[in-house]
Amino acid sequence: MKEKEQELLSLIEKEGRMESHHLAKMLDTTIDDVEDMLRSLEKQKIILGYSALIDWTKTDIQENVTAMIDVKVTPKRGVGFDAVAERIYRFKEVKALYLMSGTYDLSVAIEGKSMSEVAQFVSEKLSTLDSVISTTTHFQLKKYKHDGVIFTEDDDDDHRMVVSP
CATH class of the missing domain: 3.30.70.920 (Lrp/AsnC effector binding domain/regulation of amino acid metabolism (RAM) domain)
Known part of the structure; x- marks a missing residue:
């Protein structure tokens, strides 16, 4: 497997909705090259699908x-x-x-x-x-966290107990 393909897989594993032109910029290659790599990886069954993570x-x-x-x-x-x-x-x-x-x-x-x-x-x-x-x-x-995504409400308050000597 080529290095660019490995980089592409790492990028889309984190964010499968990334558009080809963004991927091309990040990989320093052309949109056509990105789309060719994606088609090839799908054909080889390395990329098995794309899914959304939903908080039902x-x-x-x-x-x-x-x-x-x-x-x-x-x-x-x-x-x-x-x-x-x-x-x-x-x-x-x-x-x-x-x-x-x-x-x-x-x-x-x-x-x-x-x-x-x-x-x-x-x-x-x-x-x-x-x-x-x-x-x-x-x-x-x-569900608190799934595939690296946290499902709890974001609040910036620090709820840790203050411990002092």
């Missing part, structure tokens, strides 16, 4: 319930965790899936319209898979 609490739209589920599984001979992971990530409710080190094997992030819907997913779809040994579900109560 500030809208009139009902927020979904988000849950992180720790899953212990029995890996399959010859394919390890990949086969069970593929079965899990194909469910429409699954937003993210990670192989983890530590006490559990997989971390599954899901969204549902209610806690009941999440519970139904766990009991009827996830825990019924042959390789799944156990699950532990954690519900997200409040």
